Amino acid sequence: MSNVLIADSGSTKTEWRLLRPNKRSKTIFTQGLSPYFLTAEQMAAILEKELKLPEDPDEVYFYGTGNANPANAKMVKGVLKKCFPKAEIDVQHDLTGAARALCGRTPGIACILGTGSNSGYYNGKTIVKNSPGLGYVLGDEGSGAYLGKRVLQYYLYQTFDEELKAKFENAYTDSASAILDAVYKQPLPNRYLAGYTHFLSGNRGHYMVENIIEDGLNDFFFQHLCKYRESWSKPIHFIGGVAHAFRDVLRELGHAYEFEIGQIHEMPMDGLVAYHKG
Structure with a gap:
């Protein structure tokens, strides 16, 4: 038996889980x-400062964002190899991690x-189709960045009604120029x-907030899920903070599109642990 370190890394944070034989x-x-x-x-400096393993x-x-690009995966693997010179290193895209965590095999x-x-x-082993990811400027429909951008548009264009405008200004101190x-x-x-997705989570029920959430997630369904013919025959699973926070809207949209919505989890780590133990 060996010590196994699993990492799930997004743009904001990385969760690390060290599995040790006969230990917690x-x-x-x-x-x-x-x-x-x-x-x-910069990656090496973060690991040296923040990753303290027993x-x-x-x-x-x-499993990390950006690693579908071979050059990026090579760079990340190089950093990890310097940190753990005696370990076997496997670097995969975060979407592969999500698939393994949600679908297993x-x-x-x-x-x-x-x-x-x-x-x-x-397909039970690897990602065989992938809708193009264009990043937060051109794409990322349904993401936190996409929904947060919509919140800021509503505020800066003065689309919010007086109630939401007051709540926004009470929650955030940034001026238009600071934003x-x-x-x-x-x-x-x-x-x-x-x-700024926290503003949406904290003001559910207001029709403008519900419109932003539903429109943003619907853009994801329309631009991405509708491009897979398998969407009508295979379960669709979700991972991530936005998916978990607005899972009720995802299930409503799934019903409207006649999709089977499967698991919705905030974090993939427990699924990844089960996958690697299996």
């Missing part, structure tokens, strides 16, 4: 390790709705935008 597992959270936003040196792993399975469609969004058809600066000039604007 250890969970640690660090910053997200996206190769689109961080250099190898024992070294023999095997590392890293059974075919289905796996979706990520977190800071960003993604989806793919999984634009954060989006266009500061690092990690996708995380900044996604932070």
Whole structure:
């Protein structure tokens, strides 16, 4: 038996789970390790500062955003190899992690709705179809960044009614100029935008809030799920904070589209642990 380290990394945070024979597992959270936003040196610095393990792993399975790009996966693997020189390292895209966590070894469609969004058809072994991910500027329909952008549009265009405007200004202190600066000039604007989904979660029931949520998630269904012919024959599963927070809307949309909505979880780690133990 060996020590197995599993990582689930999004743009915002990374969850690490160390599985040890005959001992309790250890969970640690660090910053997200996206190769689109961080250099190898920055990743290594984050791991050195934040990832404190009681024992070294023999095997590392890293599932992370951006790793569908071979160059990114190679960079991440290099960082991990320097941190764990004696371990076997396997780096996969976060969508593969979602599929393994949600579907196990059974075919289905796996979706990520977190800071960003993604989806793919999984044949029980690997992702064989993937709707193009265009990132938070051009795509990421249904994601936290996508919904947060809509919240800011409603506020800055003065579309909110007086009730919601007052609630927004009570919850957030950023001026219009500060918002634009954060989006266009500061690092990690996708995380900044996604932070405004909390405003939606906290104001459910207001028709404008419900419209933003339903429209944003419907865009994901229309632009992505409708492109898979398997959507009408295989279960569709979801992972991520946005998916979990608005799971009622996902199920309503699934009914409207005549899709079978399967599992909806906030985090994939328990599913990944079951997959690797199996």
